[in-house]
Amino acid sequence: MTTIDELRTIHDFTCDIARKSGEYLRNDQIRRRSVALGTREKLNAVDLVTDADTTVEKLIHDAVAQRFPEHDFIGEESYSAGEEKRFLLKDSPTWIVDPIDGTVNMVHMFPMTAISIGFCINSIPTVGVVFAPFLGGQGTLYSAIYHPEGGAWMSEFGSDGPRTPLPLVSPPPPLPTDAPKGCLFFGEWGKDRRDSPQSNLTKKSTNFINMATELGGRGGKGGMVHGLRSLGSSTMDMVYIASGQGDIMFEAGCWEWDVCAGIAILLQTGGIVVDSNPPDGLAPDAPIPMANIGGRRYLAIRGCSTNEQGQSPRVQQERLVREVWRRTERLNYERPI
Amino acid sequence: MTTIDELRTIHDFTCDIARKSGEYLRNDQIRRRSVALGTREKLNAVDLVTDADTTVEKLIHDAVAQRFPEHDFIGEESYSAGEEKRFLLKDSPTWIVDPIDGTVNMVHMFPMTAISIGFCINSIPTVGVVFAPFLGGQGTLYSAIYHPEGGAWMSEFGSDGPRTPLPLVSPPPPLPTDAPKGCLFFGEWGKDRRDSPQSNLTKKSTNFINMATELGGRGGKGGMVHGLRSLGSSTMDMVYIASGQGDIMFEAGCWEWDVCAGIAILLQTGGIVVDSNPPDGLAPDAPIPMANIGGRRYLAIRGCSTNEQGQSPRVQQERLVREVWRRTERLNYERPI
Numbered sequence: 001m002t003t004i005d006e007l008r009t010i011h012d013f014t015c016d017i018a019r020k021s022g023e024y025l026r027n028d029q030i031r032r033r034s035v036a037l038g039t040r041e042k043l044n045a046v047d048l049v050t051d052a053d054t055t056v057e058k059l060i061h062d063a064v065a066q067r068f069p070e071h072d073f074i075g076e077e078s079y080s081a082g083e084e085k086r087f088l089l090k091d092s093p094t095w096i097v098d099p100i101d102g103t104v105n106m107v108h109m110f111p112m113t114a115i116s117i118g119f120c121i122n123s124i125p126t127v128g129v130v131f132a133p134f135l136g137g138q139g140t141l142y143s144a145i146y147h148p149e150g151g152a153w154m155s156e157f158g159s160d161g162p163r164t165p166l167p168l169v170s171p172p173p174p175l176p177t178d179a180p181k182g183c184l185f186f187g188e189w190g191k192d193r194r195d196s197p198q199s200n201l202t203k204k205s206t207n208f209i210n211m212a213t214e215l216g217g218r219g220g221k222g223g224m225v226h227g228l229r230s231l232g233s234s235t236m237d238m239v240y241i242a243s244g245q246g247d248i249m250f251e252a253g254c255w256e257w258d259v260c261a262g263i264a265i266l267l268q269t270g271g272i273v274v275d276s277n278p279p280d281g282l283a284p285d286a287p288i289p290m291a292n293i294g295g296r297r298y299l300a301i302r303g304c305s306t307n308e309q310g311q312s313p314r315v316q317q318e319r320l321v322r323e324v325w326r327r328t329e330r331l332n333y334e335r336p337i
Numbered sequence: 338m339t340t341i342d343e344l345r346t347i348h349d350f351t352c353d354i355a356r357k358s359g360e361y362l363r364n365d366q367i368r369r370r371s372v373a374l375g376t377r378e379k380l381n382a383v384d385l386v387t388d389a390d391t392t393v394e395k396l397i398h399d400a401v402a403q404r405f406p407e408h409d410f411i412g413e414e415s416y417s418a419g420e421e422k423r424f425l426l427k428d429s430p431t432w433i434v435d436p437i438d439g440t441v442n443m444v445h446m447f448p449m450t451a452i453s454i455g456f457c458i459n460s461i462p463t464v465g466v467v468f469a470p471f472l473g474g475q476g477t478l479y480s481a482i483y484h485p486e487g488g489a490w491m492s493e494f495g496s497d498g499p500r501t502p503l504p505l506v507s508p509p510p511p512l513p514t515d516a517p518k519g520c521l522f523f524g525e526w527g528k529d530r531r532d533s534p535q536s537n538l539t540k541k542s543t544n545f546i547n548m549a550t551e552l553g554g555r556g557g558k559g560g561m562v563h564g565l566r567s568l569g570s571s572t573m574d575m576v577y578i579a580s581g582q583g584d585i586m587f588e589a590g591c592w593e594w595d596v597c598a599g600i601a602i603l604l605q606t607g608g609i610v611v612d613s614n615p616p617d618g619l620a621p622d623a624p625i626p627m628a629n630i631g632g633r634r635y636l637a638i639r640g641c642s643t644n645e646q647g648q649s650p651r652v653q654q655e656r657l658v659r660e661v662w663r664r665t666e667r668l669n670y671e672r673p674i
Contacts, residue, residue, distance in 0.1 A: 033506050104564045108521040109505050110582045111472075112566075135448075136473010137493035156474035168446050169370050184445040189545075189565045195554025205546045208526075209538065217532025227441045228526045229449075230567045245447045 002093070002121055004149045010068075011145050014117050014129040017063045018141065019159055021056045021099065021115045022133030028052050029109065029134070052106075053077055056099035060117060064095050071095055071119075076257045089256065089294055091122045096293075098257035102233030111135050112231040114239075118260030123293060128264025130239045142166070142239040144265035152268040154243060167244035167269045167303055174307035175247065175316045178215075180223040180323055183247035185211050186237040188230055190253045200253065200331050207250065207328040221327045234298075238262030241300045242269050249300040250324060252276050252331040256294045263293070263300075270303025272317050277330045288318050296333040299324060339430070339458055341486045347405075348482050351454050351466040354400045355478065356496055358393045358436065358452045359470030365389050366446065366471070389443075390414055393436035397454060401432050408432055408456075413594045426593065426631055431457045433630075435594035439570030448472050449568040451576075455597030460630060465601025467576050479503070479576040481602040489605040491580060504581035504606045504640055511644035512584065512653045515552075517560040517660055520584035522548050523574040525567055527590045537590065537668050544587065544665040558664045571635075575599030578637045579606050586637040587661060589613050589668040593631045600630070600637075607640025609654050614667045625655050633670040636661060 002010075057077040064073055072094040089096070095117065100106055102113040111134035119127040126146050133139040136156055144152035144166070152166035176182035187208060192200045213222035229246065231237060234254040240246040242265035251259075263273055274288050276297040282288065291298050301317040311319075339347075394414040401410055409431040426433070432454065437443055439450040448471035456464040463483050470476040473493055481489035481503070489503035513519035524545060529537045550559035566583065568574060571591040577583040579602035588596075600610055611625050613634040619625065628635050638654040648656075 104521070108563070108582060108584070109580075110521060110566070110577060136475065136477060137495075137498065138474055140473060158474075161474065184441070184447060184569075189549050193549055193551045193554070193559075193561060195550045195559060201546065201549060205542060205549075208545075209542045212526050212530055212538060212542075213532045214530040217530070222530075222532060224530060226445070227569045228567055229447070229569055230565055232521075232564045232566055240447060243446075245445060247445070 002126075004145070004147055007127060007145045007147055007150065010119055011127050011129070011143060013067060014119065014127055015131075015141060015143055015159070017060055018115050018117055018129045018131035019139070021059055022131045022139050024056060024059065025052060025100070025106070025113075025115070025133045026139075029106075053100050053103065056115065057097060060097050060099060060115075068093070073097070074257065075099065076255065079255075079257075089120060089123050094120045096120060096125075096257050096260040098235065098255075101235035101258050102231075105232045109134075110232070112233045112236050114233055114235040116235045116257060116261040118257070118264055120260065120293070125260050125264035125267065125293065128261035130235055130261050130265070132236065142243065142262075142265055144242075144268040146264045146268045150268055152242070152265050166242065166265065169244055171305045172244050172270065172303045173305065174311075175301070175304045175320055177307065177309070179316075179320045180211060180225050180248060180327070181215060183225050183320075184227050184229065184245075185223075185225040186229045186231065186240060186246050186249045186251070188232065188234060188237070188251055188253075192253060198332070200333065203329040203331055210327040211250075211324075223323070223327050234258045235262055238298075238300060239265055241302050242266035242271055244269065244302050247302050248320070248324060249298065250276055250328065252297040252333045254298070255296060259298055260293060266300055266303075270313060271300055272314070272321075273298055273300040274321055275299065276328070278325045284322070288321055294335060296335060297331060339463075341482070341484055344464060344482045344484055344487065347456055348464050348466070348480060350404060351456065351464055352468075352478060352480055352496070354397055355452050355454055355466045355468035356476070358396055359468045359476050361393060361396065362389060362437070362443070362450070362452070362470045363476075366443075390437050390440065393452065394434060397434050397436060397452075405430070410434070411594065412436065413592065416592075416594075426457060426460050428459045433457060433462075433594050433597040435572065435592075438572035438595050439568075442569045446471075447569070449570045449573050451570055451572040453572045453594060453598040455594070455601055457597065457630070462597050462601035462604065462630065465598035467572055467598050467602070469573065479580065479599075479602055481579075481605040483601045483605045487605055489579070489602050503579065503602065506581055508642045509581050509607065509640045510642065511648075512638070512641045512657055514644065514646070516653075516657045517548060517562050517585060517664070518552060520562050520657075521564050521566065521582075522560075522562040523566045523568065523577060523583050523586045523588070525569065525571060525574070525588055525590075529590060535669070537670065540666040540668055547664040548587075548661075560660070560664050571595045572599055575635075575637060576602055578639050579603035579608055581606065581639050584639050585657070585661060586635065587613055587665065589634040589670045591635070592633060596635055597630060603637055603640075607650060608637055609651070609658075610635055610637040611658055612636065613665070615662045621659075625658055631672060633672060634668060
C-alpha cells in the first residue's frame, strides 16, 4: 500500500528528473543547431532515433534505480533493444518511460516533443509526468497523482513558478449533447504507410474524414468535429485531452510508454480511456472496460460534468465512445506474441 | 521609401502591440475558465468567434491609427463585417491583421492560437509579427523585418528576454534530395466539410493520404513525408516553416491576414510561397511565381542551402513545389468577386 505522502514524494522526484532530462534535450538541441545531425533509421525512415533517446532513458533509469531499487522499470529504448516483446507490466510498482515521444518532431525541431514518465501500481497509472521541454522558454510540464487526495497540474513557469490545476476549466463543462460535433479531435497518421485497402494508413484516413465530414455525410458516419489535430506525439495528444484542451484522442499503434503518464493525468481529471476498437461481443448497453495499458489502441475522452439532462459524466463519455466507434474502422495493431 | 531604421521602429512597435494583445487574451482566458463560454457561430458551427476577436482587432487598429494615421489597415473582423469582398491590398503601406488565428483552438484552450500582424509595402509583406500567447508561460513571439539589413527572430522569454535568430539552424540544411520524403508537412482540414467527390474536404483528404503513403503507392503519388501535422492555425503552420521547424505548408481556404505576417518571416529566412494550385499553362521548367497574397492558396517551402549537387536553394525549392503539385489535387478556393 502506497500512501499519499509516498506518492507525493514520487511525484516530486519525477517532476525533477523530467526537468533535468528536458534541460539535457534543450542543450542538445542548441548543439545540434550548429552541427550536422547524425541519425539512424529504424522503421522505413519515419522513426528516427537520436543518441539523445538512449542518453535520456539511461538518465531516468539510473535515477529511479538509485532512489527506488525495488521498483520495476520499462523503457522504450530498452524494450526495443530486448528480445521479450510481450506486455511486461505486472502488479508490482513499475515505471513506464518514454525518454522522447515525438522523435520525428525533435529531429525537425518542431516543439511537440515530450519526456513521458509514468508510475504504475497494480497496473494502474498512478503518477504521471509529461514534460515538453521546447514548449515555451521554460518548457511545459503536466503532472498528476491519481488518488482521492492527489491532483493534476500544468506548470509553464519553471520549477519554482506557479502551477495551474487541471482540468483548466473546473468543473469541466459537459460534453456537447451532439458530440462528436463540437469536439476537438486528436489523432495521428503514424508510421505504417503501406498502401492497401485494408492498411492502417487507409483506415486511419477513412476515420479522419468520417470524423470531419458534415452530419449526414459519408453514409451517416459524418461526425462534424470542431477540428482535427495531428501533433506527431501521442503523449501530447493525451495530455491535451487530460487537461480539457481537447475532447477526443483516437490513436492506435503507439505503446504503453507513450500514454502511461498521460493516462494518470487523464484519470485524475475524470477522463476515460478505452480500446479504440470496440471489444468483441460488447452489448450496446454494457459498461465499457478501460483500455489495456499495453493494448496499443487508445480512445480517450476528457472529463466532464453532469449535463442539463442529468446524465452523469460516465454516461456522456460512453455515449461518445460509441459514437466514435460507429464512425471508425477497426485498426490492425496488436502486441507482438 | 521606407528606411531600415523606420522598419525597425515599426517592428518594435508591432512586437509591443502583439504582446499587449496577448496579455489581454491570457487574462480573458483566465476569466473564461470560471465563467460559461459565450460564443456565436459563423459558418456551420466550426468557425467560432468570441468577443475577444473584435476587442483585439480594435486594440491593434487604434494603436496603428494613432501612430501611423497615413497607413491603410485590413483586419479580419472589419473585412468580414464589410460589404467589399475583393482583394483590398494596394501598394501603399498597409497593415494586415488577424486578431486571433486559431479561434477554434482558443475556444478549446488548445494553445495553437496566434495574433498575426503583417505590414506590407508595395504589396510585399515586409514586417511580420506572430505572437502565440498560450505557447509557454511568456508566450512565443516570432518576428521579422524582410530587408537585406533586417532579420528574423523567435522570442520565448518575454519582452526583455533573449531572442533566438531564425531559421533555428543557420545556415539551414539543404532539402532532402528525395523530398517530400523526409519532410515534415503541415496542412489543415479546414471549415468546408461538404461531402461530395469534388469537395475541398474530399480533395484535402486525398492530398494528405498521397503525401503520407509509401513511395510507389497511390499510383506513384505516394510522398512518404516524415510526418503530417494539423495544428488548426495556418498562421502557426507558416511560422514553423519560416523557422525551419517544418519543411512544407500546403494550405488553402485561409486569407491574407492568416499568412501575411508569417510570409514576411518566411521571406526573410529564405523560404518561398507559391500558389498551392499549379498556375494554368506554367511550363515544366518555367520559374514559379510567388503566391498572390490574397489568393487563398498557399504552398510554402522552408529556406535551405545549396546542396552537395550544387543546386541552389531556389532550384531545390521549385523542384519540391512541383513534387507536391504532382501529388495533390487542385482545391476550389477563390476570392469572392
